[in-house]
Amino acid sequence: xxxxxxxxxxxxxxxxxxxxxxxxxxxxxxxxxxxxxxxxxxxxxxxxxxxxxxxxxxxxxxxxxxxxxxxxxxxxxxxxxxxxxxxxxxxxxxxxxxxxxxxxxxxxxxxxxxxxxxxxxxxxxxxxxxxxxxxxxxxxxxxxxxxxxxxxxxxxxxxxxxxxxxxxxxxxxxxxxxxxxxxxxxxxxxxxxxxxxxxxxxxxxxxxxxxxxxxxxxxxxxxxxxxxxxxxxxxxxxxxxxxxxxxxxxxxxxxxxxxxxxxxxxxxxxxxxxxxxxxxxxxxxxxxxxxxxxxxxxxxxxxxxxxxxxxxxxxxxxxxxxxxxxxxxxxxxxxxxxxxxxxxxxxxxxxxxxxxxxxxxxxxxxxxxxxxxxxxxxxxxxxxxxxxxxxxxxxxxxxxxxxxxxxxxxxxxxxxxxxxxxxxxxxxxxxxxxxxxxxxxxxxxxxxxxxxxxxxxxxxxxxxxxxxxxxxxxxxxxxxxxxxxxxxxxxxxxxxxxxxxxxxxxx
Numbered sequence: 001x002x003x004x005x006x007x008x009x010x011x012x013x014x015x016x017x018x019x020x021x022x023x024x025x026x027x028x029x030x031x032x033x034x035x036x037x038x039x040x041x042x043x044x045x046x047x048x049x050x051x052x053x054x055x056x057x058x059x060x061x062x063x064x065x066x067x068x069x070x071x072x073x074x075x076x077x078x079x080x081x082x083x084x085x086x087x088x089x090x091x092x093x094x095x096x097x098x099x100x101x102x103x104x105x106x107x108x109x110x111x112x113x114x115x116x117x118x119x120x121x122x123x124x125x126x127x128x129x130x131x132x133x134x135x136x137x138x139x140x141x142x143x144x145x146x147x148x149x150x151x152x153x154x155x156x157x158x159x160x161x162x163x164x165x166x167x168x169x170x171x172x173x174x175x176x177x178x179x180x181x182x183x184x185x186x187x188x189x190x191x192x193x194x195x196x197x198x199x200x201x202x203x204x205x206x207x208x209x210x211x212x213x214x215x216x217x218x219x220x221x222x223x224x225x226x227x228x229x230x231x232x233x234x235x236x237x238x239x240x241x242x243x244x245x246x247x248x249x250x251x252x253x254x255x256x257x258x259x260x261x262x263x264x265x266x267x268x269x270x271x272x273x274x275x276x277x278x279x280x281x282x283x284x285x286x287x288x289x290x291x292x293x294x295x296x297x298x299x300x301x302x303x304x305x306x307x308x309x310x311x312x313x314x315x316x317x318x319x320x321x322x323x324x325x326x327x328x329x330x331x332x333x334x335x336x337x338x339x340x341x342x343x344x345x346x347x348x349x350x351x352x353x354x355x356x357x358x359x360x361x362x363x364x365x366x367x368x369x370x371x372x373x374x375x376x377x378x379x380x381x382x383x384x385x386x387x388x389x390x391x392x393x394x395x396x397x398x399x400x401x402x403x404x405x406x407x408x409x410x411x412x413x414x415x416x417x418x419x420x421x422x423x424x425x426x427x428x429x430x431x432x433x434x435x436x437x438x439x440x441x442x443x444x445x446x447x448x449x450x451x452x453x454x455x456x457x458x459x460x461x462x463x464x465x466x467x468x469x470x471x472x473x474x475x476x477x478x479x480x481x482x483x484x485x486x487x488x489x490x491x492x493x494x495x496x497x498x499x500x501x502x503x504x505x506x507x
Contacts, residue, residue, distance in 0.1 A: 064141030265322035265373025322373025
């Protein structure tokens with residue numbers, strides 16, 4: 001017990017009661033543990049129930065058992081302090097329950113969503129629907145605990161440091177402890193300091209030092225008088241202690257093996273299941289080596305349940321690791337494509353085809369990356385589905401721009417056709433004009449040729465005529481010359497035959 005001034009409430013004393021822990025084998029007195037447990041519960045205004053790893057059925061049953069004993073002892077003793085009977089108003093002065101879970105190893109999740117530590121406690125204490133005897137046995141301790149503790153709070157604590165340093169925990173400084181564990185402890189202390197209420201008895205009596213002394217003597221005397229029954233026989237208690245420890249050792253071995261060999265995400269689910277099967281077999285061997293009188297195999301079944309829960313947890317974490325890796329990988333690979341889309345690279349005719357081509361190239365690059373895990377294809381499909389609207393937008397833009405381009409192409413082709421037709425008609429017209437000009441030139445050439453021919457013929461005729469005239473002239477000349485020679489001959493003959501006195505007639 002420590003009694004110190006309250007750090008936040010003036011004129012209040014903070015009384016801390018430490019029961020050390022239940023089930024200490026070295027004590028060998030289970031009954032004493034139960035008695036101290038009940039005494040602490042009755043004296044407290046805030047009861048801190050400290051369990052290991054998880055909130056399990058054994059811890060619930062033990063707390064239920066002690067609360068029932070506390071009710072019984074409270075009813076039997078009915079201490080009368082300052083003339084007030086506090087038994088009639090017992091429920092109004094029940095302590096607050098702060099359930100702390102040390103070395104917590106599960107994920108705070110339910111139905112696939114994160115939950116708080118308080119929700120985890122509420123889920124653990126929630127009854128099940130049904131009327132059969134099994135469900136009634138399951139629900140009874142939970143209903144009693146909820147009724148006994150109207151105000152409940154839960155804190156979870158990770159391992160304070162590495163497992164290898166736990167043996168030297170008493171000598172470690174805060175710098176050697178896990179920062180998250182230190183923060184969890186700070187949150188716990190802050191809650192205790194700010195929310196712990198003053199111990200109050202029925203009738204609203206605030207417990208002071210003398211009241212606390214009276215309560216202690218009353219309850220201790222009642223316990224010593226045998227009003228508190230024994231919890232269990234020693235063999236059963238020892239079996240529970242050893243088998244619980246054996247389960248924890250087996251779980252620790254499993255965690256060690258999986259921690260050393262498992263690398264998330266695994267390429268296939270079978271890879272994870274094979275590793276779990278090997279680690280599970282080793283954990284079972286550790287349990288069988290350390291178990292004691294597990295006659296009904298209840299602890300072995302509990303271990304199997306825990307291992308199955310761990311397998312499911314690893315499968316879930318494997319899915320998450322695969323999904324996280326694939327999401328980051330997809331973001332990294334497809335980021336350039338998204339940037340190109342933002343820049344409007346594909347907002348053009350034919351852009352959708354280019355977009356699909358680029359997307360297929362990036363998908364091939366994604367498939368080539370190793371160890372994406374079992375969510376690889378699903379993550380890809382979800383990503384592609386999330387970007388389907390982008391593809392549709394590019395497609396719609398492509399259709400509009402392509403239609404506009406086709407219209408422009410039709411107009412361009414039509415203009416080119418009209419231009420070509422105009423040029424063709426102009427060429428034809430020019431050819432026709434050139435042909436007419438050639439015909440006209442040919443006509444005039446023919447006319448000129450005919451004129452030349454006519455002139456030539458005329459010249460030929462004139463030459464022939466001149467030749468004939470010349471020939472006739474030559475003939476006349478020759479006749480004249482012949483006639484002249486003949487006349488000369490005749491003259492000469494006359495001259496020769498006539499007398500000189502004859503008259504000469506010369507022609």
